[in-house]
Amino acid sequence: MAQLSYRDAVAAAIAQEMRRDERVVLFGEDTAAAGGVFKTTVGLFEEFGPRRVKDTPISELAILGAAMGAAMTGLRPVAEIMFSDFLACCWDYVANEIAKTRYMSDGQISIPLVIRTANGAGSRFGAQHSQSVENWAMAIPGLKVVAPSTPADAKGLLAAAIRDPDPVVFFEHKSLLANKAEVPEGEHVEPLGKAKVLREGKDITVIALAAMVPRALKAAETLAAEHGISATVMDLRSLVPLDAKTLLAESARTGRVFTVEENPRLCGWGAEIASVIQEEIFGALKGPIVRITTPHVPLPAADQLEDAVVPSVARIVAEVRRGLDSRRAA
Amino acid sequence: MSVTQKAHSAQRNQEIPEATRLRLFKLQVEIRYCEKRAYDLFLQNLVKGTSHLALGQEAVAAGFAAAMNPDDYTFCTYRGHHHTLARGAPMLSVLGELMGRQCGLMKGKGGSMHLTSVAHGVMGSYAIVGAHLPIAAGAAWSAQYRGTKQVACAFFGDGATNIGAFHEALNLAAVWKLPVVFCCENNMYMEYTPISAVTAVKHPAADRAASYGLERQVIDGNDADVVYSAARDAFAKARSGGGPSLIECLTYRHSGHSRADPAKYRPKEELEEWLKRDPVTLYRNRLLASGVAEGTLAKIESEAMTKLDQATEAAKASPTPSLESAMSDVWADGGNAWRN
Secondary structure (H helix, E strand, O other): OEEEEHHHHHHHHHHHHHHHOOOEEEEEOOOOOOOOOOOOOOOHHHHHHHHHEEEOOOOHHHHHHHHHHHHOOOOEEEEEEEEHHHHHHHHHHHHHHHOOHHHHOOOOOOOOOEEEEEEOOOOOOOOOOOOOOHHHHHOOOOOEEEOOOOHHHHHHHHHHHHHOOOOEEEEEEHHHOOOEEEEOOOOOOOOOOOOEEEEOOOOEEEEEOOOHHHHHHHHHHHHHHHHOOOEEEEEOOEEEOEOHHHHHHHHHHHOOEEEEEEEEOOOOHHHHHHHHHHHHHHHHOOOOOEEEEEOOOOOOOOHHHHHHHOOOHHHHHHHHHHHHHHHHHO | OOOOOOOOOHHHHOOOOHHHHHHHHHHHHHHHHHHHHHHHHHHOOOOOOOOOOOOOOHHHHHHHHHHOOOOOEEEEEOOOHHHHHHOOOOHHHHHHHHOOOOOOOOOOOOOHHHOOEHHHOEEEEEOOOOOHHHHHHHHHHHHHHHOOOOOEEEEEEHHHHHOHHHHHHHHHHHHOOOOEEEEEEEOOEEOOEEHHHOOOOOOOOHHHHHHHOOOOOEEEOOOHHHHHHHHHHHHHHHHOOOOOEEEEEEOOOOOOOOOOOOOOOOOHHHHHHHHHOOHHHHHHHHHHHOOOOHHHHHHHHHHHHHHHHHHHHHHHHOOOOOHHHHHOOOOOOOOOOOEO
8 A cells, every 4th residue: 555645646547547548648727747736647747748648728618628529539538627616617518518429429429538627625715716516517417426535536436437438527626635545556446336434333324525524534533422423424436326325225224314515505416315315215214314515605715714614524513413403302 | 702712713623523523413412402301391390399401501511521531520510411411321310310210310319400420420410509619629639649540520600600619629729730620601690690790800710710820711612612622622731730721611501590590681682692603503504514414413313302202201101219218328338327
């Protein structure tokens, strides 16, 4: 096992796949010699050269359009959209072209590509550079949606996304980039669509994604140590495909489910999860499913304000306790 | 109309072999007949949804298709029946798709605006204006990367020149020196509005070429020989590593924007003037004048009509798609599962 940062794990995954498959190419704004503005593609230009690792103009339409055209004619592009907020600039490609062309062409056209993008809050960049937009992508039929929480998953899931025959939107969380942890050495690929249970508990099931996963784990420690509440914590890892089996089994086991979501409230991914759970294992629930989310506001820039709206460890603890108390009161 | 630059002279047109010229005629006739049939089928309520006919723009499709290699890539717009047919997609498959039948190119899952026939190099018809220009650039990049000598060609209307994707695609194609040909079919109207009323320059595509270091090319899009020559040159340039071209073809659609549009906004004199320059009639007369026998042309026409009638009857007889197909091919495994 090697200690790698999340950002180095991203680069390691791309390098791993570029070494094994000549069809894999990487491009985006500042992705080549500069190594990416988030330094997630450092070393790739040096190893693979300007033919396979390219800089583009600030042209999100051209980036995703070119990625699609390349993917449908035999390449396996990894295209970077610098901030996930900028997906709004090229949403036509995400929602109308890349997602739907296989279906519309009755399977004549395949689009094996990865859209990598930096997602989430924590950098105090304000409302247009800090959003969590994984739920946007989740709403479109034809897209796979992946958001790793650890360096090992950043490498393994990105490798799987690059090998996947379908388009994958891969959300790299900005506030996790510097996190270091063990990553398996040698070839590492994690299958898409498998949630991971990170902690087994008997009282509640906490379902989280990306940067909310480490916060949920910390909250679980506090809940156990200070409040005697034993929590299962599950990292969804991918929203599409969704590991419904695991989340239903883990939800049924405790009967109390909490989602921790960074996306704003309305139509956040937890709403769909809650819908699946209540529809299929209603009888196993001992109380309402509680969604802990960023409120339905744009993200503010100031650190105090940003911290006040994105679910924190303290807020997760408080909302879990309130959820359980309201059940007792009822 | 003004053909201001890059005149493809009559002398040059003479270089086109007779077999190619007969093919250009045949393609135009087949497209003309098939588009008229599509309209008839719409009136019979056998074509549902919408359709955007290319009546009057046949020479652009024929000229470009005849200049392409079989493995070159075509990317077209929702007005794409003519380009799809010109690349060799069968009339049955095209009409079947318009009618939503099992025999359709995409078995009814795409419809008129999304005709796709990968086997014929038609990599899709795109209904979001301008979206396919960057996609064509990407396909060209892939061809360049793979060293296949393939060329990608994007066809689009004058209206697409005012959308960002047009400019982003041209810039990227020029910077990466991609083997891509951008063909603007300037039919003078963006939907219902004259393009001149909403564009800062006279020639919506060609007058932007210099911004991307490209040659300004405006050609007579109703003359299949002129179109063929310009396309042939552009493809040769792309294939030899010379980078992208942008060609503005002046043409005119004989019908409205879509089936819902009677095109009352067009001056009567303007329409009459352009009908006199009907590309199919113009080309037929030229072939006759150059010594091709009337019987040869009549035979091409009657064969096209026979083929079309057979295709029409077969499409009408084709079953509707299985309802299960609505749930297939979301993913590469053929299915639609988003969860386990």
